[in-house]
Amino acid sequence: MSHATPRRAQGTPQPRAGRHAFLRDLATAGAGLAAVMGLSSLGLPDVPGAAAAGLTAGDRAMLDAAQLAEALAVTTYAHIITHAPLFGRLFPQDQAYLQAAHQQEMAHYALLHSLTGAVPPATTFFYPRGMFTTAQTTLNTLLTLEEAFIAAYLVGVRTLSTPDLREAAARIMGVESDHRTMARVLAPGIDPADGGPLRSLTGIMRVAEPVDPANNNAFERTVRWTTRDHVLAALRPFMARTAAVRAGFDSTRPYAFVPFVPTLSTSLGAY
Secondary structure (H helix, E strand, O other), X not given: OOOOOOOOOOOOOOOHHHHHHHHHHHHHHHHHHHHHOOOHHHOOOOOXXXXXXXXXXXXXXXXXXXXXXXXXXXXXXXXXXXXXXXXXXXXXXXXXXXXXXXXXXXXXXXXXXXXXXXXXXXXXXXXXXXXXXXXXXXXXHHHHHXXXXXXXXXXXXXXXXXXXXXXXXXXXXHHHHHHHHHHHHHHHHOOHHHOOOOOEEEOOOOOEEEOOOOOOOOOOOOOOOOOHHHHHHHHHHHHOHHHHHHOOEEEEEEEEOOOOOOOOOOOHHHO
């Protein structure tokens, strides 16, 4: 195992004066993912009949929340990979898990953006103190987020208006479930220099659970969420400074969402 030093994070806090320019560039970059390259060239599935003009108000609200979640996911994985000391001390296959998840979350974002044509309501995010310096906090938070994403897409499966949209939500949710298990797989491999190995993680249920076995769910948890408002309430500390302060997060350091063109390892998303 290598003992690499932390690398510089991709995203940096956005100056207030550059906010409008940043949003303009973000929208342009997001549009380029789907419009310039095309979904098929990214290996992403088509969602028939789901053009933005054909979405119901409920569809758009749900997809906007999902797009926000994916922007948060991309930002989270980007900074774990580029900034967290634990990454450089992971086994190579565990590093590859995180790198693949980063690409997959961006692919999810690109698909959702192609449906909504919108920029997410937040483009910078806040995290618990020690998020990228303390392995236990890193994996607890990652697990919590992935379990939130699973529950969010289950809301989509129940509430989106067409079979195609519900299928798209289910297909993304299945990969978020992979990521949940991945976070639990990583825990025992955390290097002693980072406080490892970790034997338990605390996720969305706020109860420490043993990581053995990593795949400890027979059924995904709904967390009793039934609307997109439940999703937004859970994500609010990550996206709003005042909520971050109330949650005890580090409100002094926002992390920017930086979109990119994802490279998927296979074209399995095409069917």
